[in-house]
Amino acid sequence: MTMKSSNYIKPPRIAEWMLKSVYSDRGEYTHLGDFREVFNEICQGKGFLFAWLWYWFQVIRSLRGFISNKIYWSTLMFKNYLIISFRNIIKNKWFSLTNIIGLAVGMACFILILAYVQFEMSFDRFHEKADSIHLVIYQDSYMRSNVKEYSAGTPELLAKALKDSIPEIVNVARIMKPWTKKAVLQNNEKSFYETGLYADRNFLSIFSFPLIKGDRIESLADPNSVVISESAAKKLFGNEDPIGKSIEYKERHKQYNLHITGILKNLPANSHLQFDYLISVATLIADKSNSFMINTWDVGNFITYVEVKKGSKKAIVEDKFPSFLKKYEQKGYQLYLQPIKDIHLRSHFWRETSTNNEMKYIYLFISIAFVILLIACINYMNLATARAATRSKEIGIRKVAGANRTQLFK
Amino acid sequence: MKILSRSEELVLLAIWKLEHDAYCVPIRNRLIKITGKNWSFGSIYDPLERLEKKGLLDSFLTDPINERGGRRKRIYRLTPMGRKALLEIKSIHDAIWADVRGLKPETNKV
Numbered sequence A: 001m002t003m004k005s006s007n008y009i010k011p012p013r014i015a016e017w018m019l020k021s022v023y024s025d026r027g028e029y030t031h032l033g034d035f036r037e038v039f040n041e042i043c044q045g046k047g048f049l050f051a052w053l054w055y056w057f058q059v060i061r062s063l064r065g066f067i068s069n070k071i072y073w074s075t076l077m078f079k080n081y082l083i084i085s086f087r088n089i090i091k092n093k094w095f096s097l098t099n100i101i102g103l104a105v106g107m108a109c110f111i112l113i114l115a116y117v118q119f120e121m122s123f124d125r126f127h128e129k130a131d132s133i134h135l136v137i138y139q140d141s142y143m144r145s146n147v148k149e150y151s152a153g154t155p156e157l158l159a160k161a162l163k164d165s166i167p168e169i170v171n172v173a174r175i176m177k178p179w180t181k182k183a184v185l186q187n188n189e190k191s192f193y194e195t196g197l198y199a200d201r202n203f204l205s206i207f208s209f210p211l212i213k214g215d216r217i218e219s220l221a222d223p224n225s226v227v228i229s230e231s232a233a234k235k236l237f238g239n240e241d242p243i244g245k246s247i248e249y250k251e252r253h254k255q256y257n258l259h260i261t262g263i264l265k266n267l268p269a270n271s272h273l274q275f276d277y278l279i280s281v282a283t284l285i286a287d288k289s290n291s292f293m294i295n296t297w298d299v300g301n302f303i304t305y306v307e308v309k310k311g312s313k314k315a316i317v318e319d320k321f322p323s324f325l326k327k328y329e330q331k332g333y334q335l336y337l338q339p340i341k342d343i344h345l346r347s348h349f350w351r352e353t354s355t356n357n358e359m360k361y362i363y364l365f366i367s368i369a370f371v372i373l374l375i376a377c378i379n380y381m382n383l384a385t386a387r388a389a390t391r392s393k394e395i396g397i398r399k400v401a402g403a404n405r406t407q408l409f410k
Numbered sequence B: 001m002k003i004l005s006r007s008e009e010l011v012l013l014a015i016w017k018l019e020h021d022a023y024c025v026p027i028r029n030r031l032i033k034i035t036g037k038n039w040s041f042g043s044i045y046d047p048l049e050r051l052e053k054k055g056l057l058d059s060f061l062t063d064p065i066n067e068r069g070g071r072r073k074r075i076y077r078l079t080p081m082g083r084k085a086l087l088e089i090k091s092i093h094d095a096i097w098a099d100v101r102g103l104k105p106e107t108n109k110v
Helices: A013-022 A030-046 A048-091 A093-121 A158-165 A230-237 A281-286 A288-293 A314-319 A321-327 A340-346 A359-400 B006-021 B024-035 B042-054 B080-098 B105-109
Strands: A133-141 A148-151 A169-176 A183-187 A190-194 A196-199 A211-213 A225-229 A246-250 A255-264 A277-280 A302-308 A333-339 B057-061 B074-078
Touching: A013 A030, A013 A048, A030 A048, A030 B024, A048 A093, A048 B042, A093 A340, A093 A359, A133 A340, A158 A169, A158 A302, A158 A321, A169 A281, A183 A230, A190 A230, A196 A281, A225 A230, A225 A246, A230 A255, A255 A277, A277 A281, A302 A314, A314 A321, A314 A333, A321 A333, A333 A340, A340 A359, B006 B024, B006 B042, B006 B074, B006 B080, B024 B042, B042 B057, B074 B080
Parallel strands: A196 A277, A225 A255
Antiparallel strands: A133 A148, A133 A302, A133 A333, A169 A196, A169 A302, A183 A190, A183 A246, A211 A255, A225 A277, A246 A255, B057 B074
């Protein structure tokens, strides 16, 4: 056909395409030609717009029947498949049972393991400043064995000195673990064992643990102030408002009378810091019996967190540590930073605040999950193909009934 | 054999009259002209397909035609069986109408 087709006005392309799928017409699409011919006829008679409208109207009219037809037949076939698969399950009870249970257990394991892995990976991600909070690590070289040991224990003076001399560090907070693992919180007759921390006044402004009552900064500013968790407050005071009330606090050798200045929402499980109360560090400093570790570089009982200025790299701050230590005449150890996101999975040193997991176990779990899923799938496939031979008659009937290739797999 | 339906009969007759150029468009035009009503494409394709399946029609394709967007025409012809069916329905009509009296267009209009 060498003649140019531009003499003839073409109907809208989309509409033509839709018509094409509605009228398959043995693959010849002579119907499309018919429509085009009439389209041109109307074009010459009543104008393009009218013809265009007419064409679209035809398409829409045909589509209605086409779609309802499709839906009708596919639901019919689907019903049939449901019935047949149900009958098959009933017919081969044990076979189906092993098959389905195998696949279900495999998938359940896979999902559970992945949920666990996801939980482990989510540690400490919920803090708003999670990217810029770092833990200061202290590295000492033992003279005897020349083994390098890492520790989170840092001296009391370190935090302030860091903030004063390194401009990239915008905020610091010290915490200290109590001398005993559990301490007693007492309100008159009620007393409970709880675990907790001593925390700096900046602690709650660096970490975004949600606070129900109290001020983020002022609640931990004064000596003898304490912030307790929601559940501890409930245990000690019931439904009363605990703000401003005082409680007795007892460790093995220490005893304080504390004022409640705030209430924390219960902590999420995916935090490396877990505590039911926070006592202000000012309490420690005010206690004369603690003077051996206050205002000194020699005793490293505190754990120091720093908030690095947004956008500045951890390595840049770390580069400044040697000159910083020289300035304060500290020798024999080095300091490093550890992002808090890495604490749970990628750290392993002394005086940590919680028992941690390790990345290699996470990888191990992931690979086990995939192996389980793979085995479950192979098992299912194996059993299904073994049965396919006996179901060949069914497939034959289905083909006769006019199912297409894709439907056969269902 | 089953008696033809009214639309099948009309389509068959139209094809018979059109002789060589009996494809969908002229068939439709002719039916619209004769009956004075609008025939959709669907109402032509359906009887055409049915009749072909029954063996009353057969069809062939022409060369691709440019005005039709490079599509062919499917041209229909009556088979001997189709002709027989038309004659049969005509005799049925004649028989039915033979002794009907008093049915005139004027009386209908009142």
